[in-house]
């Protein structure tokens with residue numbers, strides 16, 4: 153059985169960016185495990201960050217719990233394994249210890265056939281952190297990069313996304329431009345993705361999108377994009393997406 157592990161920076165990135173791919177893989181019999189790196193430390197004492205504070209909780213752990221419960225609902229929509237690593241995002245603890253975080257993540261990669269990490273625009277420090285971790289440590293595992301949604305559709309990144317450009321920071325690490333494959337979701341895949349994304353109601357509201365429901369139902373989430381780091385054969389079930 154082929155297994156893809158997706159390293160998701162936050163409790164929503166894998167779904168926002170890859171839910172269509174994930175469903176297609178599941179339909180083909182590929183196992184998918186989503187490992188969320190900054191799922192929040194349940195023992196954290198203190199108030200929410202300015203971002204998490206938008207939800208109105210007094211304590212950060214209340215927000216972590218709310219975000220996890222949204223994620224749990226989305227995971228059920230997609231029928232995937234999931235892991236929440238107990239690390240807080242950059243708004244709480246920065247700098248972080250990359251080795252400690254990799255040690256915790258790598259436990260969940262022991263049976264992986266490939267690993268996927270964010271691939272652009274890579275403007276958020278937590279996303280960049282996860283991509284660097286994957287790139288430095290993936291070893292013999294094939295490494296895949298995914299376009300980060302909806303951020304690739306922000307006006308400052310949309311042109312590059314449509315031209316299938318590889319962000320400069322990733323190009324430097326990958327040794328050149330990557331070959332991006334575009335997945336256009338079927339109606340059924342899109343509907344399931346809508347349902348999964350809608351589970352993150354509180355997070356979508358925190359993102360501050362006016363009419364976020366339009367974003368959920370609109371063109372942003374109908375197209376996904378992924379690119380392998382060249383040099384390694386993708387295992388059966390992950391090739392020819």
Ligand SMILES: [Zn+2]
Nearest residue numbers: 161162165276
């Ligand atoms: Zn994120």
